[in-house]
Amino acid sequence: MPTVDVALGERAYSIHIGRGLLADPAYWPARLSGRLVAVVSNETVAPLYLHRVQKSLLAVGAKPFAVVLPDGEAHKNWQTLNRIFDALLERHCERGSTLIALGGGVIGDMGGFAAACYQRGMAFIQTPTTLLAQVDSSVGGKTAINHPLGKNMIGAFHQPSLVLVDIATLSTLPQRELSAGMAEVIKYGLIRDMDFLCWLEDNMQRLMARDETLLTEAVYRACRHKAEIVVADEREQGARALLNLGHTFGHAIETGLGYGVWLHGEAVAAGMLMAARLSAQMGWLSAADISRVERLLIAAALPVRAPDLGAERYLELMRHDKKVHNGRLRLILLSALGNAVISEAASAAEIAEAIREQTDATR
Amino acid sequence: MPTVDVALGERAYSIHIGRGLLADPAYWPARLSGRLVAVVSNETVAPLYLHRVQKSLLAVGAKPFAVVLPDGEAHKNWQTLNRIFDALLERHCERGSTLIALGGGVIGDMGGFAAACYQRGMAFIQTPTTLLAQVDSSVGGKTAINHPLGKNMIGAFHQPSLVLVDIATLSTLPQRELSAGMAEVIKYGLIRDMDFLCWLEDNMQRLMARDETLLTEAVYRACRHKAEIVVADEREQGARALLNLGHTFGHAIETGLGYGVWLHGEAVAAGMLMAARLSAQMGWLSAADISRVERLLIAAALPVRAPDLGAERYLELMRHDKKVHNGRLRLILLSALGNAVISEAASAAEIAEAIREQTDATR
Numbered sequence: 198m199p200t201v202d203v204a205l206g207e208r209a210y211s212i213h214i215g216r217g218l219l220a221d222p223a224y225w226p227a228r229l230s231g232r233l234v235a236v237v238s239n240e241t242v243a244p245l246y247l248h249r250v251q252k253s254l255l256a257v258g259a260k261p262f263a264v265v266l267p268d269g270e271a272h273k274n275w276q277t278l279n280r281i282f283d284a285l286l287e288r289h290c291e292r293g294s295t296l297i298a299l300g301g302g303v304i305g306d307m308g309g310f311a312a313a314c315y316q317r318g319m320a321f322i323q324t325p326t327t328l329l330a331q332v333d334s335s336v337g338g339k340t341a342i343n344h345p346l347g348k349n350m351i352g353a354f355h356q357p358s359l360v361l362v363d364i365a366t367l368s369t370l371p372q373r374e375l376s377a378g379m380a381e382v383i384k385y386g387l388i389r390d391m392d393f394l395c396w397l398e399d400n401m402q403r404l405m406a407r408d409e410t411l412l413t414e415a416v417y418r419a420c421r422h423k424a425e426i427v428v429a430d431e432r433e434q435g436a437r438a439l440l441n442l443g444h445t446f447g448h449a450i451e452t453g454l455g456y457g458v459w460l461h462g463e464a465v466a467a468g469m470l471m472a473a474r475l476s477a478q479m480g481w482l483s484a485a486d487i488s489r490v491e492r493l494l495i496a497a498a499l500p501v502r503a504p505d506l507g508a509e510r511y512l513e514l515m516r517h518d519k520k521v522h523n524g525r526l527r528l529i530l531l532s533a534l535g536n537a538v539i540s541e542a543a544s545a546a547e548i549a550e551a552i553r554e555q556t557d558a559t560r
Numbered sequence: 561m562p563t564v565d566v567a568l569g570e571r572a573y574s575i576h577i578g579r580g581l582l583a584d585p586a587y588w589p590a591r592l593s594g595r596l597v598a599v600v601s602n603e604t605v606a607p608l609y610l611h612r613v614q615k616s617l618l619a620v621g622a623k624p625f626a627v628v629l630p631d632g633e634a635h636k637n638w639q640t641l642n643r644i645f646d647a648l649l650e651r652h653c654e655r656g657s658t659l660i661a662l663g664g665g666v667i668g669d670m671g672g673f674a675a676a677c678y679q680r681g682m683a684f685i686q687t688p689t690t691l692l693a694q695v696d697s698s699v700g701g702k703t704a705i706n707h708p709l710g711k712n713m714i715g716a717f718h719q720p721s722l723v724l725v726d727i728a729t730l731s732t733l734p735q736r737e738l739s740a741g742m743a744e745v746i747k748y749g750l751i752r753d754m755d756f757l758c759w760l761e762d763n764m765q766r767l768m769a770r771d772e773t774l775l776t777e778a779v780y781r782a783c784r785h786k787a788e789i790v791v792a793d794e795r796e797q798g799a800r801a802l803l804n805l806g807h808t809f810g811h812a813i814e815t816g817l818g819y820g821v822w823l824h825g826e827a828v829a830a831g832m833l834m835a836a837r838l839s840a841q842m843g844w845l846s847a848a849d850i851s852r853v854e855r856l857l858i859a860a861a862l863p864v865r866a867p868d869l870g871a872e873r874y875l876e877l878m879r880h881d882k883k884v885h886n887g888r889l890r891l892i893l894l895s896a897l898g899n900a901v902i903s904e905a906a907s908a909a910e911i912a913e914a915i916r917e918q919t920d921a922t923r
Contacts, residue, residue: 275638286709314677317704317715318795341680346649352680353716432681 199417203336203424205356205431212336212360212424214417216409219324219363220249222256226359230258233290237281237308238299239268242326245369250299250324259295262288266304270457273303273343275351281311285319295320295358301327301374302334306349309340313355323357326366328378328412329462332385332419335360337427337437348456354432362420364413372498375405377462379497380443380469382415385422387469387490388442391535393418398489401496439537442529443469446503446552449514453506466499467555475543475551476531486534505556508549515548562780566699566787568719568794575699575723575787577780579772582687582726583612585619589722593621596653600644600671601662602631605689608732613662613687622658625651629667633820636666636706638714644674648682658683658721664690664737665697669715672703676718686720689729691741691775692825695748695782698723700790700800711819717795725783727776735861738768740825742860743806743832745778748785750832750853751805754898756781761852764859802900805892806832809866809915812877816869829862830918838906838914839894849897868919871912878911 201212218224234254238247243265254261264284266277285294296319298308305323312321325335341352367375379401386394397404397415404411423440430437446468450459459467473490476482491501506514515526525541526548532538543551564575581587597617601610606628617624627647629640648657659682661671668686675684688698704715730738742764749757760767760778767774786803793800809831813822822830836853839845854864869877878889888904889911895901906914 275642279638282707282714283709286707286713314714314716316713317702317717339680344645344649346646350649350679351645351677353677354680 199413201336201417201420201424203356204428208338208356210356210358210360212362212420214331214362214364214413214420216365216413217363218361219246219366220253222253224361225253225257225259227257229254229295232259233288233294234259234261234297235264235281235285235288235290235294236261236297236299237264237266237304237311239266239304241268242300242304246299246326246363246366250297266307268303270303270343273307273341275342278307278311278342281308282315285311285315290315290319292316292319295322297322297324298335299324299326300330301325302330305330305335306339306341306352309338309355309357310342310352313340313353318355321355321357323360325360325362327370328367328375328416329381330378331362331367331416332378333381333423335362336420336423338431339433360420362416364409364416367407367409367412373460374462375407376498377460379404380462380466380494380499382419383493383497384440384442384465384469385419387473387531387534388439388529388537389422389535390418393422394493394535398493398496401493405497438539439529442531442537443467443472445515445518445526445528446471446511448518449506449511450503452514452518453510454504459500459504463500466494466497467501467503470494470501471503471551471555472528472530474555475528475548478547478551479530479540479542481530481532482534489534501555503552503556508552508556511552512545512549562776564699564780564783564787566719567791571701571719571794573719573721573723575725575783577694577725577727577776577783579728579776580726581724582609582729583616585616587724588616588620588622590620592617592658595622596651596657597622597624597660598627598644598648598651598653598657599624599660599662600627600629600667600674602629602667604631605663605667609662609689609726609729613660629670631666633666633706636670636704638705641670641674641705644671645678648674648678653678653682655679655682658685660685660687661698662687662689664688664693668693668698669702669704669712672701672718672720673705673715676703676716681718684718684720686723688723688725690733691730691738691779692744693741694725694730694779695741696744696786698725699783699786701794702796723783725779727772727779730770730772730775736823736826738770739861740823740829742767743825743829743857743862745782746856746860747803747805747828747832748782750836750894750897751802751892751900752785752898753781756785757856757898761856761859764856768860801902802892805894805900806830806835808878808881808889808891809834809874811881812869812874813866815877815881816873817867822863822867826863829857829860830864830866833857833864834866834914834918835891835893837918838891838911841910841914842893842903842905844893844895845897852897864918866915866919871915871919874915875908875912 323335338356341349447464686698701719704712810827
């Protein structure tokens with residue numbers, strides 16, 4: 198069973214990755230015995246996987262109960278969070294109780310934030326059921342809800358005590374969400390692992406066909422990267438920023454089109470290609486490099502051309518997303534394939550050019 | 561200028577105690593220069609002290625703005641918290657911005673929790689203006705809001721980066737609140753400092769007459785105790801429980817009468833005497849010890865007789881307040897004046913007897 202250890206001292210924890218973990222009591226900690234366990238899930242995931250989680254919990258002697266929330270980013274707000282608090286209080290949960298987040302990124306972010314705040318902090322287990330959550334949001338302790346004036350504005354750093362990644366849950370994931378998660382997997386190759394990038398090029402077809410052995414390997418390698426970066430920079434004050442390759446461009450796409458039109462991973466895919474294009478303008482990547490990135494994203498059924506919002510609108514949205522230093526945007530670029538850097542080298546004109554080259558209208 | 565250093569490693573901070581700190585730019589950190597600073601206060605405190613804080617902040621080059629909330633525990637909820645988030649977002653505050661809590665315990669708890677959650681954590685300065693907040697809630701990093709089903713149920717441990725205790729603010733504190741704060745000051749003497757207890761006996765009259773030199777000394781010694789306890793047990797897993805002397809009895813009084821009828825410090829005063837009475841039953845304190853505690857509380861104009869809710873009702877409320885271990889209540893008792901212990905030694909019958917001896921009906 199592939200395991201990644203997140204070496205955060207007294208907040209250290211393990212990520213177990215494999216097939217059938219949710220249904221196998223062997224993977225559920227014995228310390229849950231006798232404890233109240235809130236399983237927080239949503240109306241889409243609960244009918245598929247709640248039963249096996251509850252059965253495993255009963256098998257280790259825990260006292261589980263379910264909190265099933267409506268599905269979707271629109272519900273990642275205080276009102277829904279409060280439904281979790283209501284349930285925890287009605288069941289008389291204490292600091293020694295445990296909260297399990299069973300679902301994708303929204304459930305993980307919201308469940309984790311509830312666990313961070315309930316009685317100033319209760320134990321928390323992530324059981325991510327989407328590829329995106331498995332390789333990104335379930336690892337690293339970032340939790341949050343949205344505020345009407347900004348996404349993820351209210352939250353906490355609260356590390357889980359355990360992450361169980363059951364690859365079997367990917368069998369029910371819509372194809373478009375599999376692709377969106379794959380964008381973040383490819384990102385790890387682009388920012389810090391040329392060998393992994395080559396492996397993804399060799400295996401993308403079988404990954405997209407949901408070969409579970411290969412998916413296990415891909416998730417394992419992605420989680421190992423995420424864990425290394427988080428350990429180096431738990432509170433996102435430095436190196437963790439490299440994880441944002443393509444994200445400043447991507448956020449502009451998401452905001453410009455209205456949230457939910459493109460999935461986050463889709464916007465990141467097009468955004469990574471914009472960042473690659475800009476890196477080529479800086480003289481750091483070749484035309485052949487750009488083509489490789491493009492081919493890999495296409496193999497993962499991801500969009501490579503961005504919507505034409507107009508370069509000025511992109512820049513405006515990007516300036517709003519990121520702090521501007523001395524009038525220059527601080528972006529994550531690629532000094533080579535497999536090596537990301539934080540850079541303020543590009544001028545607004547150069548950024549605009551990269552955007553224009555990568556948007557539909559320029560085709 | 562008396563200063564207490566709270567030695568929490570990378571979360572270490574200083575508590576400065578003196579007269580006129582709020583109005584003196586010398587005590588405001590230079591690192592605030594150029595930064596957005598949200599001063600969170602309430603409708604009672606803002607007209608008295610907001611102006612001098614803003615003036616000092618402008619003097620060090622900060623960019624302050626005020627968030628003035630309604631006064632009172634009834635407003636320590638999500639709706640009011642959200643008004644802080646709205647203001648922070650409207651002003652485009654970032655993680656590098658600072659939030660200052662200017663007020664008593666409610667403002668400190670709520671402002672601290674807002675700072676803990678905003679963009680997953682922003683810097684936070686406590687400027688407590690009540691004696692209770694100065695010696696208790698502003699030190700130690702406990703922040704929270706209330707939930708309809710329980711007080712302080714939703715919160716975070718979030719240490720301030722600085723605490724500025726301006727003794728001059730006590731000049732406007734209502735007498736009843738001065739007494740309530742003094743209950744917590746006396747508590748430090750009772751649980752761990754016989755010398756301080758004697759000092760308080762010698763000086764209570766002048767303290768209650770608001771001698772600022774003596775108040776500075778009392779707050780300094782109280783904060784030093786709180787800091788030592790917090791450093792030993794930041795997350796309240798052990799020794800920090802000793803700070804709850806009188807609190808389990810006191811919470812029963814507060815809940816039994818309905819919140820707000822007695823001030824927290826008043827309930828704690830009567831509760832500490834119940835705990836002392838029970839400690840005497842255990843053979844740990846003498847009748848003379850009890851009288852000393854009683855006299856000191858009376859000198860601070862605090863109630864020593866508790867309301868007659870009936871001993872059974874007290875026990876019911878206390879069992880609800882505290883986890884029961886093997887059928888016995890875990891209480892903070894005094895093995896001697898100046899030395900508190902965590903004890904399950906008392907039976908329900910013994911606790912009931914102590915309650916009866918200390919309630920009005922038995923007079």
